Amino acid sequence: MVNRLGELERAAMDVLWDRGEPVAVREVVRALADRDLAYTTVMTVLNRLAKKGFVRREAGEGRAWYYAPVASREEYVARLMLDALSLTGDRETALAHFAQSVTEPEAEALSQALDER
Amino acid sequence: MNAALHVAGTLALCTVVAGPLAGARWVWRAPRTGILLWQMLGLTWVMSVVGLLLALGLAPYDAPIPVALGRWAADAVRGDVTPLAVLVVLGLLSALDLVIGLLWTWWSVLRVRRRHRDVLALVARRDDAAPGALVLDHPHVVAYCVPGARSAVVLSSGALSALAKDELDAVLGHEHAHGRERHDLVLLPFSALCAVLPRVRLVRSAAQAVALLVEMRADESASLRHGALPLAAALRRFGAVRPPEGALGAADIAVEARLDRLAGLPPLPPVLRWSVLVAGLVLVSTPVSFLVF
Numbered sequence: 001m002v003n004r005l006g007e008l009e010r011a012a013m014d015v016l017w018d019r020g021e022p023v024a025v026r027e028v029v030r031a032l033a034d035r036d037l038a039y040t041t042v043m044t045v046l047n048r049l050a051k052k053g054f055v056r057r058e059a060g061e062g063r064a065w066y067y068a069p070v071a072s073r074e075e076y077v078a079r080l081m082l083d084a085l086s087l088t089g090d091r092e093t094a095l096a097h098f099a100q101s102v103t104e105p106e107a108e109a110l111s112q113a114l115d116e117r
Numbered sequence: 118m119n120a121a122l123h124v125a126g127t128l129a130l131c132t133v134v135a136g137p138l139a140g141a142r143w144v145w146r147a148p149r150t151g152i153l154l155w156q157m158l159g160l161t162w163v164m165s166v167v168g169l170l171l172a173l174g175l176a177p178y179d180a181p182i183p184v185a186l187g188r189w190a191a192d193a194v195r196g197d198v199t200p201l202a203v204l205v206v207l208g209l210l211s212a213l214d215l216v217i218g219l220l221w222t223w224w225s226v227l228r229v230r231r232r233h234r235d236v237l238a239l240v241a242r243r244d245d246a247a248p249g250a251l252v253l254d255h256p257h258v259v260a261y262c263v264p265g266a267r268s269a270v271v272l273s274s275g276a277l278s279a280l281a282k283d284e285l286d287a288v289l290g291h292e293h294a295h296g297r298e299r300h301d302l303v304l305l306p307f308s309a310l311c312a313v314l315p316r317v318r319l320v321r322s323a324a325q326a327v328a329l330l331v332e333m334r335a336d337e338s339a340s341l342r343h344g345a346l347p348l349a350a351a352l353r354r355f356g357a358v359r360p361p362e363g364a365l366g367a368a369d370i371a372v373e374a375r376l377d378r379l380a381g382l383p384p385l386p387p388v389l390r391w392s393v394l395v396a397g398l399v400l401v402s403t404p405v406s407f408l409v410f
Contacts, residue, residue: 009239099355
């Protein structure tokens, strides 16, 4: 069940990233039509993503909620790379990397990817 | 005073040995033995610091530390406190500080990892070229392990395209060894010590030495399965991506050391490995015997 939810979160996130604008639940249901998901399932998935801080929820027209990603996919990848290269200032033992291979300018470019919002 | 002298001697020995051991090459020939020795040395050092303070503070009771501590506490409750109490309190506080430091480090590491896993679940993909690993689409050459009960090995697409098949296998073997042998737990007490005593150079160099040994152990495990040559080639590739800029950082020195080792340092003979472990056990038993009995 956990795995299935994780997989759905990922699929929902892909939909939100593709649209690039706040999306209503029923649009996500439609985009994932081949999976034949219930409206409430998709809403649960989106709310889980919101709780984890990946998705922003805003009130739209009528009573519908609209969802939008908090950051782009590239920003999340850049954040992981900063973690992986121990450049985030968090304690370095969280991850074990194979070898350091990043130069100052590269590290700055990674940080900038996060600042451009 | 007997306890204080013994513990002080052990503390001095640990402190004197740690410096040379941090720079020693012979431990590279038996990384696992080296890692164990460092654990024992660290434990001895910490227990000796606490033990010395307690032994000095409790000297007037002329009794084993646990017994004397009980009497001291009873006296303190009655308001019968000598100036030496400062040492006892200091000893207890430093023990508490170390435990809190360890828990705090553990908790913050877990938090970083959990967040990292959550994000990975959204943006990483599987790739047939790297079975058992997660792939991140990014040009930097990166390979790492997210340790935990279920560890994850992650590669960047940059690493995927930079490495030949046998090199890739060796790198994956290296990362899986980190996860399988829970090297993060080996490093944890030393990170905690660094957090509690940030300005002590010896602690930092000990932590670096253990980190290097952990990498060497993962290298050892990977090269047994996939050969030393592909692993060394992969390490060079990781280094080669970086244009040389000024002085070598600690990470580069570590890579040089690992390449040195892979180029053919002979393993330490078992007799020596066992002698080292016995010496470590003798060392650790001194403060234990005074703190517990």
